[in-house]
Amino acid sequence: MRVNKKIKIELYYYMRLGRAIEERLESLYRQGRMPSAIYLGRGQEAITVGAAMALEDGDTIATTHRDVIAMLPRGMDPKMIFAQHYGKVTSPTKGRGEATYLGDMSKGIFTTVSMLPDFYPVSAGAALSFKLQKMPNVALAFSGDGATSRGDFHEALNFASVLQLPAVFVVENNHFAYSTPNSKEMKVDQISTRAIAYDMEGSTIDGNDVLTVYENIKKAVDKARGGKGPTLIEAVTMRMKGHSGHDPMNYVPEELLEKWRKKDPIDNYQRRLKKEGTLTKEEIVRVSEEIEKTVEDAVAFAEESPFPREEDLVLDVYR
Amino acid sequence: MRVNKKIKIELYYYMRLGRAIEERLESLYRQGRMPSAIYLGRGQEAITVGAAMALEDGDTIATTHRDVIAMLPRGMDPKMIFAQHYGKVTSPTKGRGEATYLGDMSKGIFTTVSMLPDFYPVSAGAALSFKLQKMPNVALAFSGDGATSRGDFHEALNFASVLQLPAVFVVENNHFAYSTPNSKEMKVDQISTRAIAYDMEGSTIDGNDVLTVYENIKKAVDKARGGKGPTLIEAVTMRMKGHSGHDPMNYVPEELLEKWRKKDPIDNYQRRLKKEGTLTKEEIVRVSEEIEKTVEDAVAFAEESPFPREEDLVLDVYR
Amino acid sequence: MSTVKEKVNATNKEAQLKQSSYLEAISLALWEELERDDRVFLIGEDIGVYGGAFKVTEGFLDHFGEDRIIDAPLEETGFIGAAIGAALTGLRPVVEIQYADFISCGWDQIVNVAAKMHYRSFEPVPIVIRSPSGAGLRAGPFHSQSPEAWFSHVPGLKVVVPGTPYDAKGLLKSAIRDDNPVIFFEHKYLYRRLKEDLPDEDYTIPIGKADVKRFGEDISLITYGAMLQKSLEAADRLISEGISMEIIDLRTIYPLDIETIIDSVKKTSKAMIVHEDIRTLGIGSEVAANIADAAFEYLDGPIKRVTAPDIPVPFSPILEDAFLPQTDDIVHAATELFNY
Amino acid sequence: MSTVKEKVNATNKEAQLKQSSYLEAISLALWEELERDDRVFLIGEDIGVYGGAFKVTEGFLDHFGEDRIIDAPLEETGFIGAAIGAALTGLRPVVEIQYADFISCGWDQIVNVAAKMHYRSFEPVPIVIRSPSGAGLRAGPFHSQSPEAWFSHVPGLKVVVPGTPYDAKGLLKSAIRDDNPVIFFEHKYLYRRLKEDLPDEDYTIPIGKADVKRFGEDISLITYGAMLQKSLEAADRLISEGISMEIIDLRTIYPLDIETIIDSVKKTSKAMIVHEDIRTLGIGSEVAANIADAAFEYLDGPIKRVTAPDIPVPFSPILEDAFLPQTDDIVHAATELFNY
């Protein structure tokens, strides 16, 4: 697959934007400016952005706690992410939901829940919906490595495979589930092996190389769109921050982090784009400036936005 | 593995006894003599009996709705099975439970529930218990083909594999889950394939040959007992009766049943034992008579047993 | 295979009647809604080829095809979750859970995903989960449960338990047309035992409205589901003792129609609640709590509950009958309350 | 890594005090029971190496080893089911669910397997499932739930929600020694905010007994969990207005200690219930229903409930504070009831 320049630049841009947003979330959190917990996906940007970029309008995406930046290529405004963490009424949940549990169905983004991986079955249902309505769309869902232990993972994959649905299941294997390493979570070496249990195509890819991610997921998405059924893709990476803001991650050996720092998906991609001439130094500076402004604006928006009104507390439980 | 004569005869005896019990349950049900539903495992006797015979004292067994005769080799008195279906106070549940949901922990038999396959996790827990207590025991659980779609199947197998527990998981693939054929339940050709998802040993065996079943499950049980971890065994057979007493099974083509009738596990085994001289005509007659008497006695026991007393209705909810 | 609709129509034509059983009423509602709105589809175990464990959907597959009547694998979490996903993307799934007891296997998807979606995302989740509940059929602890109260403690859900064929049909139609997740329990004891004339024309019954099934002066009896019939029976018997019962059929268990309850108690000054579900935190406790607050000044006696005891549903006939509230129990409690 | 026990002991020695936080009280109970009975083991997500999401089991792994402190894979159904199996074969597992919200993912095993086992098989299931519940920490709809009422509608379970460090320690010990499945919710807001002197010696608090935390004459206020503190605060304020509150801390939510409640109401003639859980079918409705039946003749006013509204727990601070019953709300309701 040849990835064209426009997409290459977009992949770069959204990874940079995603990281900048998360860095800002972290510093706001440390300053105690936001009431929300934070779940950072630093180091995993190639997967979230690469996967999200592989979708088309009308497709759906179901994120986890750690994947908020996957919403960016689908059209989510960074303002919304900050407003959500601030608990402001301008967020998509109007301050009712916290952290990364926001969405926008008009953009195909589910408002997911904490229970992992509850949106695997839900995403399979979106795929069923596309099939029944003969819509040419695909439903993509993320899960962590740890969450593959849960029954919802199994039932979703089985359901999608029996009904041959246009679904793509992405597992971000970042080696830890909170403090629990892969070895205490599963006995398989590769999570993609689990696809065999559903007679489903499964593959394990380098989750730190955004082009690899984009190409492989795009292939799975195209296959699904073509009526050829679901795919399980394990993208291997490393969680470079604690599980949430308050986790100092003492259980991860420093050498492991050091090793993965060298594989940073953004640094390496930027170097590559520069080398192949897709990106100049000036463009990098321009992107940096644009992103800084975007993040500034988004934070300002969140800061200035009003909180929800107490009077509206009990509204909207029902349609 | 060489199976000795004593065991060969016991396998034969329990299969015959099991079938006789179920035939009697069916006729009592048709006569409206018992308040309970019936779930018959006709045609599957080689699996239930073969597996149960592979266990030792102190091991546990977790049955499903269709596996009540697996309790016989573990020491369950046929009287208890009839008393249970009659709702009599002499049953192990004192009339509180119906059909095949009885047990006896002193014999290692769990009193299971209808929800499928809820006792896969529970059985994994018994295996954990044996491991933690350094007891040389094994926990064996049954599931149907359909029930492998459920999350409990996945979580139990994953749990047992991560912790390398002395567990054996037997799947009776009788091709149908109520009216639902394998093809609508899963996409894999062999359920044992699912073991790969847990890096577990898995195998598919002829579920209508009791020696094959016994030998293979014995091997898995020995392996578990030796600290070498869990195994998944798919035993292929056919459900020769409706899902429950009221199901005329119109959805199963007559030819399919005809084909499987020829593979009847008891007829074929009896022929083999006679041929190899393990069993004489006279012994068969003797077994038939003994079984008839046992069943007669058991039915009489159930008929004559009292119902529970209304006053005891609310007792025993708590220890 | 003749469909329920055809069968009912044929029967009706012969008899010049429109009598339908509770089960037929439900079948008809499903059939008519499938005809009316092609976003509606059914999913569940054994509902297609087999026509459902209770034959509610017999003949549906032939008529509507595999895209509308979907035989699901044995995985309640999977297909409830999938139904939620389908509902969020434009369809209107109606899920059958084979027995209400098994709804526990899809619990998390219902209470955490479906119920909390609209409050956080303003997206409708038009899904109906229907299932046979209740005891009386010698089906033991795992095929006889009445799980409705659990779901009535989950804001975002609506919970419906109809007590008559007429209500069942009208409420199921409302449930399917509702933009919120509706849990719809069908009392399996009533399926083939209760028959009623149904109107020819399309009609709905509003969710959230109780129905006064019998007007009376002395005691307000609040009930629902299979206990409605026993309560009506009891009321018939009580008349001869000079006790006039007002029977309120809740129909919708959540949200409760508190107004109808309170209005009745204000009139009668005495209240009792009858349900098949166990006592502690059954709907009766919520009804009683509301009365004890909002109608306290009008009360002329303690609020009584006639319910099953706090135990699993036992199998043996003697035990099951003792477990279930009986007409005698209702008569006895009402007489005592009347004489208070 | 120093253990909770060592830390607490050290602190105590220095200060010549035995003050422990609610969290430390729970840690101590676990620690001491692990020491006392080698059939006890702990299992849950991140409880070993990490010491638990809230650090309740920090240092336990080092001391007790991998066979007693088991880091489970992320599968609530799997490890709750496994704990049941272990309980049925001679052990006494204590399960930690990382947040009470996730207990929904193991729902079926709890309500269908654990709860109904003894009634049918006479086999004990000595398992404790403990989990941090409750709101107040800006943790949103999925890390703030109070699921206790659901489980109080499940005969066969016992449900405990302690409101003080002293009670937490004594009740957790009782739970671990109990032969029945006990669901034990720890209010996470109290973990580090509430401290109390604990006795040196081993003690237990009986499950099923409420505790009158403050004696009074005018109103019986029945509460539990984090609302106990707000209720006590309210009582302090009400004194100055001449209103004497009797505060009953339920401690065990199921089975309810109805006797203590009724005795109190007979004395005060007025009752109100305060809980953080939502209103409909919260424990308050069961308490009210009992009072409205058994103490009707003594009642001198409506039974009032101060609870959260029927909505998911919202995240934004303003909303969460409005969601939670506040001391002002209690004072206001009590004053109104007093003046009735």
Ligand SMILES: Cc1ncc(C[n+]2csc(CCOP(=O)(O)OP(=O)(O)O)c2C)c(N)n1
């Ligand atoms: C069903 C469930 N149980 C527990 C949790 C608490 N929890 C939140 S994140 C997490 C670890 C998830 O690990 P993984 O799936 O690998 O995703 P990652 O955080 O590494 O992206 C846990 C246990 C949860 N969210 N859902």
Ligand SMILES: Cc1ncc(C[n+]2csc(CCOP(=O)(O)OP(=O)(O)O)c2C)c(N)n1
């Ligand atoms: C969780 C759950 N859902 C639904 C049912 C209802 N049910 C009882 S048996 C059955 C089919 C089971 O099929 P399978 O697992 O293949 O076992 P078999 O009956 O063929 O032995 C179903 C759907 C159940 N018992 N448990």
Ligand SMILES: [Mg+2]
């Ligand atoms: Mg992970």
Ligand SMILES: [Mg+2]
């Ligand atoms: Mg089967």
